[in-house]
Amino acid sequence: MDFDVVVIGAGPVGGFVAGHIAARGHQVALVEEHREVGEPVQCGGLITPRVFDLVPGKETVVNEVHGAEIYSPSGRSLRIDARRTEAVVVDRAMFDRAIVKQALKQGSHSLLGTKALAGRYAKGGVEVVVARNGKQETITAKLLIGADGVQSNVAKWFKIFRPRYILPGFEVEMTGVEGDPGFVKLFVGQNVAPGFFGWIIPSGDGRGRVGLCVKEGNAFEYYRRMVRDGPAKAFVARAQPLLYIAGGIPLGFPRRTYADHVMVVGDAACQVKGTSGGGIYAGLRCAMHCTNTALDALERDDFSARQMRRYHRAWSRTVGKELRKDLAIFESFILLKDKQFEELFDLFDKPAMIEIIERYGDIDFPSKLGWRLLREEPRLLKYAGKALRPMLPRLGG
Ligand SMILES: Cc1cc2nc3c(=O)[nH]c(=O)nc-3n(C[C@H](O)[C@H](O)[C@H](O)COP(=O)(O)OP(=O)(O)OC[C@H]3O[C@@H](n4cnc5c(N)ncnc54)[C@H](O)[C@@H]3O)c2cc1C
Known part of the structure; x- marks a missing residue:
């Protein structure tokens, strides 16, 4: 029970990270509380x-x-x-299984039916107490990755952040x-x-x-x-x-997704679009940055917060740009009253507006539509509030 890396959570994000780190020859444990990967399903499966x-x-x-x-x-x-x-x-359960199956082929060790109960610093690394087969055991690792979803315990244990x-x-x-x-x-x-x-x-x-x-x-x-x-x-x-x-x-934009020897990723790090609630694509893209930082840390044998911060910077400067805009759109959207929805339908119900959405709409990058729609229909500004602020510089260009 002594590993280089322990990943908590065998969702798509945890499966991705565990597989790609193990593929480079490191000892990785993938810990999942359920006995079946992908169960229970908590998703619409639209990607x-x-x-x-x-x-x-x-x-x-x-x-x-x-x-x-x-x-x-x-x-x-x-x-x-x-x-x-x-x-x-x-089929979301089958989708998760396909990813975890690949992670196993890449050499990660899966510990299913194993619930992580507590995590803390120990002996130059971390230790995670787990319940497994009715007994408590301790897993030690140099690096802990929390891919443990919306209620992330890893984020709580290491006081990383809570969603807004x-x-x-x-x-x-x-x-x-x-x-x-x-x-x-x-x-x-x-x-x-x-x-x-x-x-x-x-x-x-x-x-x-x-x-x-x-x-x-x-x-x-x-x-x-x-x-x-x-x-x-x-x-x-x-x-x-x-x-x-x-x-x-x-939802939220965490100021920090790391600590000494620890990173959180996927839903555990709020890497979810505020426009649709979709977290699979954004989470996987952030998982790539998490994997790169983990491999670098293992190579340098440096698991300090300073090293882990590279991950936070990498995802927040790439994927995070869209997520920040999507969160702003969400925070404007929640203020809309029914009367305003009807007024918005009036503005959108025109061939030119529909054509812009049909041509340029992309559910992974919804904010890209914003400035095009606003150029066509400047009255949208009244409803957008802070949602369009991150996009405004582009209007002048
Ligand atoms: C109703 C609903 C509909 C959605 N629809 C979509 C959609 O259509 N498209 C889309 O892209 N996204 C959708 N999402 C979001 C999507 O489901 C998540 O963004 C995605 O599952 C995040 O993946 P993840 O790997 O980060 O976390 P998860 O998939 O949540 O995986 C976390 C894993 O960690 C495990 N775990 C947690 N705590 C512990 C512990 N202590 N010990 C051991 N294991 C633990 C859990 O059992 C789980 O398997 C939806 C969400 C909801 C709630």
């Missing part, structure tokens, strides 16, 4: 195909999506059709869902999903993932209203539930 430039798992795609239908609080809709595959829907928001979410995968399977449906409004939105993500063969996140409050209650009397009702009237999913989306 862009570029995720597969980073990880395996193409065979886990169950549907392709080329647009979205967005519904206003009063039930008006806007249809965006990119006429190309904008996103794919994966954790948005509660609830989702049900259903069979017998109506509607065009090539389009995601999005529902906005204070009575539907205050502070965020509701969705139907078509997952192939008449299935759909019907869910929502809210800024705060009881996500299940809002979900129930959305499907019983709300905007999703028409699409799920004859649908049957298959799988229930509850989880939280962490």
